[in-house]
Amino acid sequence: MGCPENSSWKGCVQDAVRRVFSGGPVYLFFLGLFAVLLVAGIAAGIHSVYIVGSRHAYGSTREIPLAMLIATYTFFVITSTGLCLVSSIGHIFGVERFMPIAKRAVLLSVITIMSGFLVIGLELENPLRLGIYLFLSPNFTSNIWWMGVLYSFEVVLLILEFIFILLDNHKASVAAGLLGILFGIAAISNLGGVFAMLNGREFWYGPYLPIFFIASALLMGCAAVIFFTVLAYRIQREPLESPMADALAAVGKLAGLMLAVIMFFTIWRMVALAVGGTHELLVRDALVSGPFAFNFWVMEAGLGMILPFALVLWSAGKRIGPLFLASALVIFSSFFMRLDMVVAGQIVPMYWELGVREYARLHEYSPTGHEILVMLAGVGLTGAAFLLGEKVFQGFREVEGAGSGSGGTPEDVAQEPRSASKGKVDV
Amino acid sequence: MIFKSLDAETMLKNPEKISEMDRREFLKIGLVITGVFAGGSILSVASAADKIFPNGSIAEKYPYRPHYCMVIRVDRCIGCRRCVEGCAAANAVPSYGWRTLVLEKVVLQAVGQKREFIPVLCNQCNNPPCVRACPVTATYKDKKTGIVMMDNQKCIGCKICMAACPYEARYYNEERGAVDKCDFCFETSLSRGGKSTACQAACPADVRVFGDLSDPQSRVYRLVHQLQQPVWVLKKDTDAKPNIFYTKG
Ligand code: SF4
Ligand code: SF4
Numbered sequence: 140m141g142c143p144e145n146s147s148w149k150g151c152v153q154d155a156v157r158r159v160f161s162g163g164p165v166y167l168f169f170l171g172l173f174a175v176l177l178v179a180g181i182a183a184g185i186h187s188v189y190i191v192g193s194r195h196a197y198g199s200t201r202e203i204p205l206a207m208l209i210a211t212y213t214f215f216v217i218t219s220t221g222l223c224l225v226s227s228i229g230h231i232f233g234v235e236r237f238m239p240i241a242k243r244a245v246l247l248s249v250i251t252i253m254s255g256f257l258v259i260g261l262e263l264e265n266p267l268r269l270g271i272y273l274f275l276s277p278n279f280t281s282n283i284w285w286m287g288v289l290y291s292f293e294v295v296l297l298i299l300e301f302i303f304i305l306l307d308n309h310k311a312s313v314a315a316g317l318l319g320i321l322f323g324i325a326a327i328s329n330l331g332g333v334f335a336m337l338n339g340r341e342f343w344y345g346p347y348l349p350i351f352f353i354a355s356a357l358l359m360g361c362a363a364v365i366f367f368t369v370l371a372y373r374i375q376r377e378p379l380e381s382p383m384a385d386a387l388a389a390v391g392k393l394a395g396l397m398l399a400v401i402m403f404f405t406i407w408r409m410v411a412l413a414v415g416g417t418h419e420l421l422v423r424d425a426l427v428s429g430p431f432a433f434n435f436w437v438m439e440a441g442l443g444m445i446l447p448f449a450l451v452l453w454s455a456g457k458r459i460g461p462l463f464l465a466s467a468l469v470i471f472s473s474f475f476m477r478l479d480m481v482v483a484g485q486i487v488p489m490y491w492e493l494g495v496r497e498y499a500r501l502h503e504y505s506p507t508g509h510e511i512l513v514m515l516a517g518v519g520l521t522g523a524a525f526l527l528g529e530k531v532f533q534g535f536r537e538v539e540g541a542g543s544g545s546g547g548t549p550e551d552v553a554q555e556p557r558s559a560s561k562g563k564v565d566v
Numbered sequence: 567m568i569f570k571s572l573d574a575e576t577m578l579k580n581p582e583k584i585s586e587m588d589r590r591e592f593l594k595i596g597l598v599i600t601g602v603f604a605g606g607s608i609l610s611v612a613s614a615a616d617k618i619f620p621n622g623s624i625a626e627k628y629p630y631r632p633h634y635c636m637v638i639r640v641d642r643c644i645g646c647r648r649c650v651e652g653c654a655a656a657n658a659v660p661s662y663g664w665r666t667l668v669l670e671k672v673v674l675q676a677v678g679q680k681r682e683f684i685p686v687l688c689n690q691c692n693n694p695p696c697v698r699a700c701p702v703t704a705t706y707k708d709k710k711t712g713i714v715m716m717d718n719q720k721c722i723g724c725k726i727c728m729a730a731c732p733y734e735a736r737y738y739n740e741e742r743g744a745v746d747k748c749d750f751c752f753e754t755s756l757s758r759g760g761k762s763t764a765c766q767a768a769c770p771a772d773v774r775v776f777g778d779l780s781d782p783q784s785r786v787y788r789l790v791h792q793l794q795q796p797v798w799v800l801k802k803d804t805d806a807k808p809n810i811f812y813t814k815g
Pocket of ligand 1: 687688689690691694695696697714730731732733734735736747806
C-alpha cells in the first residue's frame with residue numbers, strides 16, 4: 140500500500156524514503172533518537188555478552204539469574220500478544236467499532252515481539268546455540284522450549300497476517316490472525332508457566348501468573364493501541380475523527396475493564412500471599428513495606444492502576460486526552476510491574492529456612508547501565524519501527540478512511556489537551 | 567495416599583520385572599517423611615518399601631546402577647572448608663562460582679557448641695527441576711548413574727535452570743561457556759575409574775560419605791537405612807527428590 144499500483148518496486152521504496160524524510164524536524168529527531176538508542180543498546184549488549192562477559196556487565200547474579208532483561212522481554216512479548224488480541228476483536232471477530240485499529244495494531248504486534256526477541260537475544264549467553272538445539276535437542280517439558288517454538292510461529296503468523304491485510308486478502312489475513320490468536324494465547328500462558336512451574340520459587344509457583352499474563356496482555360494491548368494511534372495522528376498531522384476516535388473510545392472502555400480486572404487480581408494476590416508460606420510472606424513484606432514498596436505502591440498501584448483508572452473514568456469514553464495519558468501511564472508502569480514480578484520471585488535465598496549466616500538477608504538487585512541500555516535498545520526498535528511504519532504505510536489511511544493529504548494541524552486532534560501529548564511528537 | 571498409586575501386589579510377585587517406571591515409583595515411596603524440623607524434613611527408613619519388598623530386594627527401589635548419593639554427617643563438620651577448596655581445584659571452579667559450599671549457622675543462645683556447619687551441593691535430584699526447565703537438554707539426568715550432568719556445547723545460557731534449582735547449585739561459568747554444577751566429580755574422577763569425589767577426599771573429618779545407594783553393602787546405604795539417627799534432606803517440599811542425605815554421628 141501507499142504506492143500507486145502500477146509503479147515499480149523501486150519507485151515504491153523511493154516514495155517511502157521521501158515520505159520519511161519529509162516527516163519534519165521533530166519526527167526526524169525522534170526517529171534519530173530511537174535509532175541511536177537501538178544502536179547503542181545493541182552495542183552495549185554485544186559488549187556485555189561477548190567482550191567483557193555478562194557477569195561483569197549485567198546486574199543479574201547466581202542468586203538472581205533472571206533480571207531486568209528478562210522482565211523487558213516479557214514486557215514486549217506481553218504487549219505483542221495484547222496487540223494481537225485487541226486487533227482481532229474487530230478484524231477477526233467482526234466487532235465494527237474495533238475495525239479501524241487492526242492494521243496498526245498488527246504491525247505494532249510484529250514490532251514489539253521483535254523488540255522482545257532483540258532484548259532476549261542480547262541477554263542469552265549463547266543465542267546461536269538456541270537456533271541449533273531448539274530443533275536438534277528439544278525438551279518438551281521445558282516452558283522455555285515451548286516459548287521458543289510458540290513465539291517463532293507467532294511472529295511468522297503476525298507477519299503473514301500483516302502482509303495479507305496489506306494485500307487486502309481478507310480470508311487469508313483472518314486465517315493467519317485466528318492462528319495468531321491461538322498461538323499468542325498459548326505463548327503467553329506458557330510464558331507465565333516459565334515462572335509458575337518453578338516449584339522452588341513460591342512467589343511464582345502456581346496457576347496465578349499464566350492467567351494474570353493474559354489479563355495483563357489485554358490491558359497492554361489496549362494501552363498500546365491508544366498510545367500509538369494518538370501519536371500516529373500527530374505524525375500524520377491529521378485530526379482524530381470518527382471512525383478512529385470511536386474505535387479508540389471503545390478500546391478505552393476495554394482498557395478500563397482490564398484495569399479493574401488487574402486491580403482485582405492484584406488485591407487477591409496480596410491477600411493470598413499473606414496466608415502463604417515463609418517465602419511468600421517475605422516477598423509480600425518486601426513489596427508492601429520493603430525495598431519494593433516504592434515500585435509497588437507508586438509505580439505499579441498508583442501510576443499503573445489507580446491513576447489510569449481514574450483517567451479512563453474521567454475520559455467518559457470520549458475525551459482522547461485522558462485516555463492517551465492513561466495509556467502512557469499503563470505502558471510505563473507495566474515495565475515496573477514486570478521487573479518487580481521477575482526480581483521479587485528471587486529475592487528470598489533458597490537456604491533461608493536454614494538460618495545460616497550466608498543467607499541471612501534477602502538478595503538484592505539493581506540494574507546496571509549495560510542492562511538499561513539493552514532495555515532501551517528494545518524501546519529504540521519499537522519507537523523507530525513505529526515511526527517508520529507510519530510513514531511507509533502512510534498512516535494506514537485507506538483503512539481508517541481518514542482522508543488524504545496533510546490537512547489537519549495538531550490543534551485539530553479531537554478534543555485532545557496539549558498537555559496529554561507530553562510534548563513528544565508535538566509538531 | 568501415595569501408596570495407592572502403586573500396584574504393590576504385582577511388583578511383589580515379579581520383582582525382577584520391575585520396570586523403570588515402577589522403580590521410580592518405588593523410589594518415591596522408599597523414604598517416608600515422618601517429621602519436619604528447622605531446615606529439613608526427617609526421613610524414616612523404616613519405610614513402606616521395607617514392608618512391601620521381600621528381604622534383600624530393597625535395592626530395587628533405587629533406579630540407577632550405581633545410584634550415587636552422598637550422606638553428610640553434619641555434626642562432624644569443623645568448617646575448615648577444605649572440601650570447597652578440593653572441589654574447586656579438582657573441577658577448575660573459578661573464584662566467582664561454587665559447586666559446593668559449607669554454610670555456617672550461629673545460635674548464640676545454644677548451650678555448649680554455638681556453631682553448626684552445613685555443607686551443601688547439587689542434590690542430583692531424582693526429579694530435577696533444572697532438567698525439566700532446560701529447553702535444549704543441555705542439562706540431563708544420566709541414565710546409568712543418576713548424576714545430573716551438563717552438555718556444555720548445548721547450553722544457550724538462558725539460566726532458567728539456575729532459577730529452577732531449589733538448592734542454588736548452579737552458576738554460569740564463563741570459561742566453559744555454560745552453566746556449571748557439581749557432577750559428583752564424574753568428569754574428573756568417576757569416569758576415570760575413581761571411587762570418590764574431591765570434596766570427600768579432602769575432608770579431614772569424614773563428614774561426606776559418597777557411594778552407591780543401590781548397594782546394601784555400601785556405607786551410604788547403611789547410613790541411610792539405619793534407625794538410630796534421624797536422616798533428613800533439605801527442601802523436601804519442592805518435590806525434587808534429592809540424593810544428598812543429612813544425618814549425625
Ligand atoms: S540440586 Fe539443583 S542442579 Fe542439582 S539436580 Fe537438583 S535442581 Fe538440578
Ligand atoms: S542455562 Fe543452559 S543448562 Fe541451564 S536451562 Fe539454559 S540451556 Fe539449559
